[in-house]
């Protein structure tokens with residue numbers, strides 16, 4: 001199976017409409033060289049462009065949905081189109097990832113569960129998702145997570161319990177914590193014996209330099225490929241049967257002990 005991670009440069013020098021057209025064309029260019037294409041988190045506005053979230057939020061089936069559904073079907077690829085600031089007509093904004101089939105049908109939407117920013121930014125401007133999401137592709141079951149979710153191992157264990165063998169993680173991770181990005185991607189892969197395909201943004205937006213360094217890690221924790229800092233298409237071939245083989249040969253997941261009582265808090 002081949003995947004292309006499109007590490008998009010997000011900066012204020014390019015309008016959202018131009019970026020949408022450019023990204024759709026980059027997706028089309030992957031036709032024939034990738035089965036699965038992955039985009040970053042909030043690549044229209046940028047993950048730290050808090051002031052843009054409300055004005056640029058879209059309904060689920062808005063302009064980014066339309067452009068990405070068409071790009072997926074034109075290219076004939078599975079497309080994890082990263083995330084959009086979604087405006088729910090009856091609720092708050094959400095940081096929502098969209099996954100399309102090669103026919104251009106929406107097969108999953110995931111609202112980010114862990115919002116970043118503590119008491120500001122996304123954490124106060126957006127609502128929290130409440131549901132884990134997996135998608136069955138012909139060769140693997142994908143579990144989806146977004147950026148800050150990478151710090152919460154219980155979310156990934158929940159996805160494993162739901163059958164995930166490959167995690168796809170769009171992000172807008174800042175350069176300042178790049179070491180955590182690589183370390184956490186490897187940790188989530190090793191502890192769950194799963195592939196991690198984590199796609200970040202490049203460039204600087206809202207004054208926050210982005211880490212880039214999108215990464216693909218195999219179920220043994222080996223880094224199969226890693227991008228540099230700038231805009232880049234990272235294409236990697238991987239064996240979707242490897243999680244099952246790894247789980248069979250080194251069956252640590254079977255040794256989980258659930259429900260251990262905690263001692264009283266001191």
Ligand SMILES: O=C(O)CCC(=O)C(=O)O
Nearest residue numbers: 047116147148172173177
């Ligand atoms: O956890 C981090 O260090 C970065 C998270 C983040 O930037 C995000 O979720 O948008």
